[in-house]
Amino acid sequence: MRVHLEGHTISRASTHHTGLRWPFPPGLATVLQGRRIDGFSRRGKYILITLSGGLVVVLHLGMSGRVLLSCPTEAERGRPPARHEHLVIETAQGARCGLVDPRRFGMVDLVPVTAVETHRLLSGMGPEPLGNRFDGAWLAARAGRRRTSIKALLLDQRVVAGLGNIYVSEALFRARIHPAQAAGDINAEQYEKLATEIRAVLEEAIAAGGSSLRDYVQPDGELGYFQHAWRVYGREGEGCPDCPGPPSCDGVVRITQSGRSSFFCPRQQGVEKDLGKDLS
DNA sequence: CATCACCTGCTA
């Protein structure tokens, strides 16, 4: 079953919590009601939903957010929300769309279309990694002589938009850069390689339908399968895919950097090569 | 610069 919402008119909307990370915009359900859904776009990890009347819904799914689409039968229409289903819309064309977010780290905002560019959450965002403005030189320029780790730099959405914990680990492995390496110590050639690998891993992940972790599914309900292609993420203790194994390589290691896991291969990603042994 | 806080759910 394929469900889509573009062109639909919102016949009913309801909220079932005061908000997610922040309170819902005042009167959200009422404002949504009666509007036509004109289109969808994306900026970094934000989903932008353009509505009639010059309004845009700015949506972020945080860590645990999901959008559930269905075509309920007549009898099911208006049924009570599922657990953690904090926002529900139904359309005159018969679709139902629920926003489920157990941890409530997501966010929903409502802005005039003219104010999207200057929205406080969007205005400082870096270039799209698959776009023309992103390359090794951009990364090198943003790194400057900073001492922050390359891991933290890549997760900074002002530097490049849309990278998260999984794809940063994967890109750093493919570029053979240690996640704790100081951003300012990485040379131009390495940054070129890194930018190339960031694009490659994202393109491969998109082609594979994304990474189904816990319960992520594509809009049609199909599972993504890129999680099977992860080379280091979530593979602590497993053999490195590019090393011969013990005794020369003990496999994938996990470290914690500012509260988040990083996975890498110490042999491929240069602990002794150019970092010193204190970073393992 | 790193760490904390915000939440719930699952697993070792």
Added chain:
DNA sequence: TAGCAGGTGATG
């Protein structure tokens, strides 16, 4: 029961 989970703004 502790620790960990796809994110990010606020804090020190």
